[in-house]
Amino acid sequence: MSAHLGDWRGRYRGAAICVVRPATTAEVSAVVRACAQAGVAMLPQGGNTSLCGAATPGPEGDTVLISLSRLRRLRAIDPENNTMTVEAGCVLQTLQEAAAQAGRLFPLSLAAEGSCQIGGNLSTNAGGVQVLRYGNTRDLTLGLEVVLPSGEIWDGLRALRKDNTGYDLKHLFIGAEGTLGIITAAVLKLFPLPRARATAWLAIASPALAVRLLGDLQARFGALLTACELVSDVALGLVCKHFPTAQAGFSASPWYLLVELSGGDDDSSRRQAFEAFLAEALESGTISDAVVAQSGEQAQRLWALREHIGEAQKIEGLSIKHDVSVPISRIPEFVERAGRELAQAFPDIRIVAFGHLGDGNLHYNQSQAAVGENAVFIAAQAAVNRIVYELVHELGGSISAEHGIGQLKREELLRYKSAVEMEMMRAIKRTLDPQGLMNPGKVL
């Protein structure tokens, strides 16, 4: 059972009565019904890639761990309706591939896609690198099948783009991290496969200029803009240090943007328009350098610079991590004030900032450059969190943009959610899971 009992980041380790591996929705239902009747707690688990300990049991050892990994059928794919019906245990990447084989795009894309399962993506409302254009997992979902805490099966597998027949219950289960029931299948939206792509790495002086450029890109290219990722020089420096083959070769700049357009099939005129746009931005001084990928391979190399940031940080050593969002218009203020306040409190701090500018979502991580002093710094996590989260809260932001709450941020949730909202959440939990058996100790 060992692989199921610890989390991916190595922060949590728990115990369980057993690991059950049902292969069908009916089997999940039978397991849940037996647990409900016996009053035994349950923990659903997918690819076990949560960054918040959402899929790791507590230490009590009184929980039945239900792995969904054998529910991995692609039940149906309907290209004319642009939908596919999939089971919870399907690995995200296999779904991307199945969609592509049918000539369609399933746009959910994130670092763990080779091992995370769609049931976990749904339960955490996963985000990723194409939210700007296609939305979060929630926005990609038309229907759900859920085993309720009683063991009853709710068949909400509708493949409809419009359905106004009462309360939209699927949204309760999406993002609930398994605390209200177990998602066993879903109907997901598909999109036309983009036939053309233009990718560029831009050097830009400040987040304020980056926000302005984002607005210009949206005004000019609309829905063709599918990614706008912000990367600080410190983040890029770590990648270049630990992945020597990942050479940047850009002129030095405090900030960078990775921009991608995709869609349609009119490659040459799109590329021309994009290059003309960048030439204007260079001339007006909005950006100071631009590299436009001349091939798919070069585009991949640019993306690798962005995607290796997480791994580079891990090699560098421990750090304090935040996954926050604020309104896009407040990103510059957030970066400026958080940087200043943290530097005042921790003079030798090193801030690694990067993320999804188009979604107002920053991964905002801290360590100290001197390895010897980092352990002391990490111990000050509570104080660091307070500075970051107070500012996020003041700016109308979220302390968990795309990773969820799990067990990591349960206490912070209590601090920043209103009493009215916490009580509504608790009331819904009591209503759907009156015995409190579904993934206890998470979220609430």
Add this chain to the structure above:
Amino acid sequence: MSAHLGDWRGRYRGAAICVVRPATTAEVSAVVRACAQAGVAMLPQGGNTSLCGAATPGPEGDTVLISLSRLRRLRAIDPENNTMTVEAGCVLQTLQEAAAQAGRLFPLSLAAEGSCQIGGNLSTNAGGVQVLRYGNTRDLTLGLEVVLPSGEIWDGLRALRKDNTGYDLKHLFIGAEGTLGIITAAVLKLFPLPRARATAWLAIASPALAVRLLGDLQARFGALLTACELVSDVALGLVCKHFPTAQAGFSASPWYLLVELSGGDDDSSRRQAFEAFLAEALESGTISDAVVAQSGEQAQRLWALREHIGEAQKIEGLSIKHDVSVPISRIPEFVERAGRELAQAFPDIRIVAFGHLGDGNLHYNQSQAAVGENAVFIAAQAAVNRIVYELVHELGGSISAEHGIGQLKREELLRYKSAVEMEMMRAIKRTLDPQGLMNPGKVL
């Protein structure tokens, strides 16, 4: 009070203790608190344009009608974040105009936009003519402010594109038709203002060909495709009959499609690509005629043919109306089988079919051509409904795609929703509105 007590279609008329017209969220809260303490039922009302009697009181006269029309402040607009914060009583069209003045698009667009209010759009999750590209009202909403049945105010006015901090409660209130609380304000998404538009009216032999053409359009133009409306020859004939200035001038065809591309600013190359696409479709026989608007004025005239269908039906006389959806891939089967089964049961039936092909949503209405016999036919509504709804259900569709349930489809809901789903809905209603005071007799 009279204007508040009847519905727009003239089907329902009720009574109320009084009409209260609060001007602020605090005043709504005070009214609701007083009603909750006195155990008096409440009915929130916006522009009173419901097509299902959702905003009309019952005959008992024991309800306080709360009009939201004085909550009409545009609280904030943030073009950099592409959001605006608006109060429930704002008329939809004024919000479209406010967005446009800020250089942004608020894409919700529907027939009643000159009088419907955004609080009602939210409470019914309104659809309209741009759902294909921009989604339903639900998809356009980032945050809500709600006065709960207790009178407490839930401030969920977040302007974030990513926020995974617990259950996403806003989705419970959107589409709940005021049965769980009163929406007083919302944060809505804005989009870049499309700078170019190409509109065409196409003659096409069958819904099956129309579905295929839709797929081709999506593959070729992706997110630029913002409307794909299906119109039957009978529907167009009624428009031409009752609006003599609305001349079609197309070659006769059993079906038509109104197609619109919009976005970006590269007008000439877009139009070229669109015209080349249509030329190919003509050559391959997918379509038999195409008129591409050569000016904004001509585009408006094409849209008028589509938008006058509702009014033309009204002038023609009473009809039985359905607002249904099925997976887009099942639209041809639905049209074929429903037409055949209805004609078998009612030999002289006249079917007016039109709607949002790109959303799988048809407005599917029936009358008899001979005015004298129509009253008898209308009296057979239950039998007509049964044929239509049984087929919709068999094809995995919805009996209310975009109009909601209100009082009109409450009994049908019981027939077609599973017991598990009805009980979940009732449990949530009991949890959030334990006294059952919010818009009683609607939805549940």
